[in-house]
Amino acid sequence: MNVATIGFAGGLLLIILGIYCLAAKSNMIRLILGVEILTNGAIVVLVTFGATPLGTLNPAIISLAILAVGVGGCIAAVGLAIVIQAYRHYRTLDVRELKRLRW
Amino acid sequence: MLPYAPFLVWLIPLVASALMPLAALNRRVRDIYPVLVGFVTAAFALSMIPDVAAGPPYANPQITWLAIPGLITVNIGVMVDPLSVFMACIVAGIGSLILLYSMGYMAGEEGITRYWFFMLLFVGSMIGLVVVDNFLWLYIFWEMVGLCSYALIGFWYKRPEARKAGFKAFIVTRIGDVFLLVGVILVFLSTGSFAFKDLHGALEAFKVLPFALSAAPFLMLMGAIGKSAQLPLHTWLPDAMEGPTPVSALIHAATMVKAGVYLMARTHFIYMDVAPDIWLTTLLWVGAVTALITATMGLTSVDIKRVLAYSTISQIGYMMMGLGLGAGAGFIFLSQFHLMSHAVFKALLFLAAGVLVHSFHGMRDMRKMGGLWRDAPVTFYATIVGVLALGGVPPFNGFWSKDLIFAAAMETGNYAALAFAVITAAITLAYGLRLIILTFMGEKRSDEVRKARIHEPGVMKVPLFILASLCFITGFTGEGFAGFLGAAHNGITFHVEPLSVGLSIIAIIVGALPVYFVYVKRSPPPESFALGGWGVIQRMLSQGYYFDKFYYAVFVDGLKAAVQGFRKSHPGILNFNMSLILGGLIVLALLLLTFGGAW
Numbered sequence: 243m244n245v246a247t248i249g250f251a252g253g254l255l256l257i258i259l260g261i262y263c264l265a266a267k268s269n270m271i272r273l274i275l276g277v278e279i280l281t282n283g284a285i286v287v288l289v290t291f292g293a294t295p296l297g298t299l300n301p302a303i304i305s306l307a308i309l310a311v312g313v314g315g316c317i318a319a320v321g322l323a324i325v326i327q328a329y330r331h332y333r334t335l336d337v338r339e340l341k342r343l344r345w
Numbered sequence: 346m347l348p349y350a351p352f353l354v355w356l357i358p359l360v361a362s363a364l365m366p367l368a369a370l371n372r373r374v375r376d377i378y379p380v381l382v383g384f385v386t387a388a389f390a391l392s393m394i395p396d397v398a399a400g401p402p403y404a405n406p407q408i409t410w411l412a413i414p415g416l417i418t419v420n421i422g423v424m425v426d427p428l429s430v431f432m433a434c435i436v437a438g439i440g441s442l443i444l445l446y447s448m449g450y451m452a453g454e455e456g457i458t459r460y461w462f463f464m465l466l467f468v469g470s471m472i473g474l475v476v477v478d479n480f481l482w483l484y485i486f487w488e489m490v491g492l493c494s495y496a497l498i499g500f501w502y503k504r505p506e507a508r509k510a511g512f513k514a515f516i517v518t519r520i521g522d523v524f525l526l527v528g529v530i531l532v533f534l535s536t537g538s539f540a541f542k543d544l545h546g547a548l549e550a551f552k553v554l555p556f557a558l559s560a561a562p563f564l565m566l567m568g569a570i571g572k573s574a575q576l577p578l579h580t581w582l583p584d585a586m587e588g589p590t591p592v593s594a595l596i597h598a599a600t601m602v603k604a605g606v607y608l609m610a611r612t613h614f615i616y617m618d619v620a621p622d623i624w625l626t627t628l629l630w631v632g633a634v635t636a637l638i639t640a641t642m643g644l645t646s647v648d649i650k651r652v653l654a655y656s657t658i659s660q661i662g663y664m665m666m667g668l669g670l671g672a673g674a675g676f677i678f679l680s681q682f683h684l685m686s687h688a689v690f691k692a693l694l695f696l697a698a699g700v701l702v703h704s705f706h707g708m709r710d711m712r713k714m715g716g717l718w719r720d721a722p723v724t725f726y727a728t729i730v731g732v733l734a735l736g737g738v739p740p741f742n743g744f745w746s747k748d749l750i751f752a753a754a755m756e757t758g759n760y761a762a763l764a765f766a767v768i769t770a771a772i773t774l775a776y777g778l779r780l781i782i783l784t785f786m787g788e789k790r791s792d793e794v795r796k797a798r799i800h801e802p803g804v805m806k807v808p809l810f811i812l813a814s815l816c817f818i819t820g821f822t823g824e825g826f827a828g829f830l831g832a833a834h835n836g837i838t839f840h841v842e843p844l845s846v847g848l849s850i851i852a853i854i855v856g857a858l859p860v861y862f863v864y865v866k867r868s869p870p871p872e873s874f875a876l877g878g879w880g881v882i883q884r885m886l887s888q889g890y891y892f893d894k895f896y897y898a899v900f901v902d903g904l905k906a907a908v909q910g911f912r913k914s915h916p917g918i919l920n921f922n923m924s925l926i927l928g929g930l931i932v933l934a935l936l937l938l939t940f941g942g943a944w
Binding site: 258261262264265266267268273337338340341342343 | 918919927
């Protein structure tokens with residue numbers, strides 16, 4: 243079992259963990275954490291796809307991965323900002339309270 | 346040819362439209378600049394005629410636009426051949442006259458910079474559409490003219506009808522466009538190139554045509570049906586009359602709705618290789634049925650612009666018939682000759698109607714007009730010339746081009762189609778004369794019209810005059826035009842058949858007599874047709890055979906009901922939704938693991 247396979251399996255595990263977190267938890271902070279775990283799992287999988295037979299990494303993939311990390315940071319920031327606003331408005335972190343936003 | 350004319354002829358208006366906000370800084374420049382651009386464009390377009398009149402080989406300059414080594418190269422190539430030069434001249438020539446007319450019509454309107462921007466953008470993209478030599482760019486320009494059409498129909502966006510009409514035009518034509526896109530992609534997948542001439546070569550190289558390539562023509566026909574408002578996608582064009590009248594004249598009569606006819610004429614060689622019989626019959630009957638059905642709708646409409654819109658659809662049906670009858674010999678002359686006639690007389694009719702609509706501040710109901718011939722003499726005579734040309738009365742251009750279609754139907758033995766064409770011609774003259782009588786004759790029938798002051802400024806009269814004289818002139822250019830389009834190479838000459846002229850005369854008499862009895866003698870009076878059995882027919886015609894009602898019931902109200910049914914599955918609980926996504930992913934992964942080997 244080589245490094246790429248381990249990385250790939252680990253990435254998949256992170257993705258499943260992230261989705262499980264989103265599916266099972268209702269605290270909005272935890273949900274943000276779940277989203278972060280999910281996106282980082284996706285980045286890990288992406289990086290393992292960039293492995294070449296020579297044992298090096300495809301530079302295009304690396305640049306994409308770095309970009310994705312940056313975007314992930316932005317997502318966390320915007321998500322936390324929404325959580326703060328929701329908390330100020332509803333006085334709770336329970337995501338089920340946001341149900342009334344549905345059309 | 347002026348230097349770089351094949352490129353500059355569409356780049357000038359496109360760049361000029363982008364510079365429109367700058368020109369709008371000064372009020373006088375704002376109104377004169379687009380008209381100047383229009384005339385410069387027309388000069389470039391007309392300057393290409395001598396180059397193609399000399400005959401083949403035709404220039405086909407190319408610029409590499411997109412190159413991914415080893416995978417795909419897309420050029421922006423332009424064709425300088427008779428068909429594209431002819432279409433470019435129609436768009437630029439009539440377009441410049443209509444831009445001049447707009448100076449009078451749109452004076453003092455709110456948002457006129459937006460109007461000029463979209464008009465110039467339209468002229469540029471429409472010329473681009475007809476001169477490019479590959480399907481990809483054709484598709485891009487095809488969508489751009491659709492966008493301009495949408496934006497200009499909804500120009501008076503504060504009026505809800507105008508907004509709705511814009512949406513409707515956009516959505517209905519989009520249905521056709523999706524088919525066109527699929528057709529273009531199929532052509533690319535099976536030949537590896539977007540260019541028309543590569544497709545030509547590939548068709549000759551194939552021993553057996555791949556299925557994808559034989560389906561492509563019919564998909565493209567759907568695109569043409571959407572854009573050219575043929576049955577069953579015609580419902581957007583009558584509603585498009587909510588836009589300003591110069592827009593109706595330029596986009597919805599003279600040029601954009603001809604894009605479908607152009608596409609069919611440009612690509613007819615594919616169909617001739619694929620399935621000539623099915624293909625020609627399809628085109629012929631799409632055109633014939635559309636021509637007859639929409640002409641009958643025009644008989645009952647009371648909105649002056651809607652009558653003209655129905656007649657546009659009906660005349661495009663004639664062009665489709667012309668293609669179906671004439672393309673068999675590699676002969677696109679029939680449809681293009683009628684296209685030229687129609688572009689001239691329909692632009693004239695719309696501009697004349699525009700004078701009235703403008704004076705009545707957008708009121709278009711013919712029941713309230715009447716007796717206007719003394720107030721608007723120039724408009725009156727222009728309308729008469731336009732209606733006689735539309736109805737196929739000699740010596741106007743509509744007579745010559747319609748006559749050729751009759752003759753071709755007779756020569757090829759399509760007597761059923763000939764009957765459709767002749768009946769349509771009679772109905773066409775009937776609703777044309779009805780339009781004149783209701784609008785210009787008799788008494789003024791409302792205070793609104795009695796009080797209105799009709800003014801015909803010079804910038805609006807000059808285009809009317811030029812177009813009316815063109816109605817005379819272009820009819821006699823048939824022979825030269827046939828030579829210009831290269832019909833002579835296929836052994837087809839321009840000639841007038843006595844029998845088809847006789848049919849035209851019969852159609853004129855049959856069309857004019859009922860109008861004389863009903864609207865002049867008033868025996869029976871027109872009101873009597875709203876009663877009894879005639880009333881049922883009249884209601885059906887004025888509702889457009891209930892096409893709109895049907896589409897609304899199925900695609901608008903039906904879809905809304907279906908969506909309401911789905912709403913229950915959206916509980917708004919995040920955890921529930923995510924659990925479903927997780928479950929879906931697991932099912933997908935299991936499917937891949939089980940059946941993935943087959944891929």
